[in-house]
Amino acid sequence: MRAGERRFGGLRQPLAVALAVLFVLPLWFLVAGSLREPGTVPPRTPELLPSPLSTAAYPDAFDLVDLGRYLLNSLAVAALTVPPAVLVASWAGFALLLLAGRTRLVLLAVSFAALMIPVTALLVPRFTLYRWLGLTDTWVPLVAPALLGLSPFYVLLFYWSFRRLPSELIEAARLEDVRPFTMWRRLAMPLVRPVTVAVALLAFIASWGNFLDPLVYLFDPDLYTLPLGLRSLAVLDRTNYPVLLAAAVVATAPVVLAFAVAQRFFLHEDRGAGWLGR
Secondary structure, three states, X not given: OOHHXXXXXXXXXXXXXXXXXXXXXXXXXXXXXXXXXXXXXXXXXXXXXXXXXXOOHHHHHHHHOOHHHHHHHHHHHHHHHHHHHHHHHHHHHXXXXXXXXXXXXXXXXXXXXXXXXXXXXXHHHHHHHHHHOOOOOOOHHHHHHHHHOOOHHHHHHHHHHHHOOOHHHHHHHHHOOOOHHHHHHHHHHHHOHHHHHHHHHHHHHHHHOOOHHHHHHOOOHHHOOHHHHHHHHHHHOOOOHHHHHHHHHHHHHHHHHHHHHHOHHHHOOOOOHHHOOO
């Protein structure tokens, strides 16, 4: 091992701790702010723990708006969005791998170009289409993008992962006349399991934090998702910061839990065959 590598190995743990503190501190201040008594003004300087401690802001947040319903709605939309997004993105990524060289290059160029198109540029035509189909004020506009892989980035991520597989595996399957769907299901997907978890996590976060689409397409408060619930709470009382922060903690907790569950696929010493020793 070179001296530079040994020096970096010695700094790896302190750097990891510093990055962890950098990301944990905002969450800590978020939780600490939610534990202040409702109606109190924010402190002039950051405080690690308020005094006195109070959890009254949490029931107040659920009383002011139907936060429980919005939470369940967001969970339902995410459950309808994540599985098809992962399936379609993995199918498209594997299809790119099997295509001929020139066709693959054209589709890759189209995918990169699609990444550069702002979402807001498609807002008006999408709204017009959904209104013409009578699908506004439903969850269909929130879930339908998952049928296209949700984002070209997920397709490219799967394609890059499938390309890292040994080409001999794919060629051997072709010589055995294995169908593409069987290759995808029994050969490719088990070997890119960490990538699948990463895409599922990214799709969940994109669905969970989606504010613009529910704001445009939903009009019935019973269909609101959690971001719209937080907006409704902020409109009711912009100065009651403990209640707003308590609702933000409720909205953040599922994302933190998802990261905690997913990290074992990335940080465990035995990361499985999906990494192929790389």
